[in-house]
Amino acid sequence: MRRIPTHTVDDAPVASRPLLQKIAQSSPTGRPLNLHAQMAHSPAVLAAYASLRAVTAEHGTFDPKVSWALNLATAVMVGSDYMIGIASRFAHVNGWTDAEIAALRAGTTTGDAKIDALTRVVREAAANSGNVTDATWKAAQQAGWSDEHLTEAFAFLGLTMFTGYFLNYAQTDADT
Known part of the structure; x- marks a missing residue:
C-alpha cells in the first residue's frame, strides 16, 4: 500500500506541475508513471530525480x-x-x-x-x-x-x- 499520494499533473503541488507535465508528455501512456506521480508530492524529490536522469542522458558515454x-x-x-x-x-x-x-x-x-x-x-x-x-x-x-x-x-x-x-x-x- 502506497504511503505517498499519487498525483496527476492537475492535482500535484504547483511547483511540481511543469516538470510532471514534461514527464507525462514524454511517457508512452501520456501520463506520468506512478513513480513520477508520487515523487511529484515533493518538488525537490521530483527535480532531483529528473536532474540526475537528464545529466546521465546528456553527459553519459554509455550506450x-x-x-x-x-x-x-x-x-x-x-x-x-x-x-x-x-x-x-x-x-x-x-x-x-x-x-x-x-x-x-x-x-x-x-x-x-x-x-x-x-x-x-x-x-x-x-x-x-x-x-x-x-x-x-x-x-x-x-x-x-x-x-x-x-x-x-x-x-x-x-x-x-x-x-x-x-x-x-x-x-x-x-x-x-
Missing part, C-alpha cells in the same frame, strides 16, 4: 544497453520489484535477451565479460555502501573499462539507488 545493464544490476541489489521490472523491460528493448536479463538479475555471467566486470562493480558498491575491492575495480579495468567509465557507472548506481529506495520508501504501486 543504452550498458546503461540498462547497470540499472538492472543495481535495482536487484536495492530490492525494488518495481525498478527491476522497469529495468528488465528497458534492458530487453535495448538488446538484452531474456537469458542475459536473467543473468544480470542473478549476478551471473551474461556471456559478455566486459559487461559482467562492470556490473560486478556496481553490485559490489550497492552491497557495501559504495565500497568496491581493488580486485573488482582492477578486473573491470582489465576488461576494458577506463577510470572515467568506472566513475560514470557511479552516476547510474546513484540514480538507480535513489529511484529504487524511493520506490521502496513510498511503497509505490506497480503501473497498470
Whole structure:
C-alpha cells in the first residue's frame, strides 16, 4: 500500500506541475508513471530525480544497453520489484535477451565479460555502501573499462539507488 499520494499533473503541488507535465508528455501512456506521480508530492524529490536522469542522458558515454545493464544490476541489489521490472523491460528493448536479463538479475555471467566486470562493480558498491575491492575495480579495468567509465557507472548506481529506495520508501504501486 502506497504511503505517498499519487498525483496527476492537475492535482500535484504547483511547483511540481511543469516538470510532471514534461514527464507525462514524454511517457508512452501520456501520463506520468506512478513513480513520477508520487515523487511529484515533493518538488525537490521530483527535480532531483529528473536532474540526475537528464545529466546521465546528456553527459553519459554509455550506450543504452550498458546503461540498462547497470540499472538492472543495481535495482536487484536495492530490492525494488518495481525498478527491476522497469529495468528488465528497458534492458530487453535495448538488446538484452531474456537469458542475459536473467543473468544480470542473478549476478551471473551474461556471456559478455566486459559487461559482467562492470556490473560486478556496481553490485559490489550497492552491497557495501559504495565500497568496491581493488580486485573488482582492477578486473573491470582489465576488461576494458577506463577510470572515467568506472566513475560514470557511479552516476547510474546513484540514480538507480535513489529511484529504487524511493520506490521502496513510498511503497509505490506497480503501473497498470
